[in-house]
Amino acid sequence: MKYWNLRFGKTGNPLVVVFVFFCVLCVFGDAAAARRIAVDVDVANVRSGPGPEYEILWQVEKYTPLAVLDTDKTGTWYYIKDYEGSIGWISKSLLAEIDTVITKPREERVNIRTGPGTDHDVIFKAIKGVPFKVLERKGNWIHLKHADGDEGWIHKILVW
Numbered sequence: 046m047k048y049w050n051l052r053f054g055k056t057g058n059p060l061v062v063v064f065v066f067f068c069v070l071c072v073f074g075d076a077a078a079a080r081r082i083a084v085d086v087d088v089a090n091v092r093s094g095p096g097p098e099y100e101i102l103w104q105v106e107k108y109t110p111l112a113v114l115d116t117d118k119t120g121t122w123y124y125i126k127d128y129e130g131s132i133g134w135i136s137k138s139l140l141a142e143i144d145t146v147i148t149k150p151r152e153e154r155v156n157i158r159t160g161p162g163t164d165h166d167v168i169f170k171a172i173k174g175v176p177f178k179v180l181e182r183k184g185n186w187i188h189l190k191h192a193d194g195d196e197g198w199i200h201k202i203l204v205w
Contacts, residue, residue: 050148073116080113084176085141087192091133095122098118102133108176110205111135128174128205144179146173146187146204157197161186167199177204 052178084105095117105111107128114132115124123140126132148155154170161183169198177189180196187204190196 081110081145082113082125082140083111083136083143083145084109084139084177085143086139088127089135089139091125091127091131091135093133095124095134097136101136105135106176108143108145108147110147110176111140119195132160145176146179146189147174147176147197148199149174149205151202155199155203157195158190159197161185161188161198165198169195171199 081138084107086098087107089106089109090101091103091105094100104151109127111123111125111127111160113123114126116122116137117124117134119121121137123132123137124132125135128149148171150171150173154172157171158165159168176193177199179191181185181188182201185201186198187201188196188198
């Protein structure tokens with residue numbers, strides 16, 4: 046005990062405190078963000094609790110990415126968070142481990158291009174909240190496909 050008091054003082058070493066805080070933040074931050082899943086049906090209900098008897102909070106479309114926060118006791122319902130931070134429950138049977146993204150533009154619409162770069166033509170524009178399946182990643186660019194078949198490239202800073 047005297048060693049602790051002599052070496053670190055009564056309040057403890059601030060570097061040790063910062064190190065422990067950083068480690069806890071890394072462990073819990075990575076755990077929450079580590080598992081992402083996607084909707085694998087045309088439309089899925091997000092509910093207020095883990096079961097079909099709970100209220101429908103909102104609906105999500107195919108390829109919508111979701112972060113898994115927890116599961117129910119049986120593992121058949123996931124407690125999820127979407128790109129806007131909204132939380133709810135969704136049946137595991139409606140999901141798959143697919144690489145997907147959702148548009149989160151800084152402006153009203155984002156450009157979807159014919160290739161990976163601003164020198165490529167814009168083929169269509171997407172509004173906030175449009176989910177896509179990822180086909181390929183090339184540097185900072187993502188080749189994506191919408192459930193309706195539209196394909197193109199988007200810069201990674203414009204999606205979640």
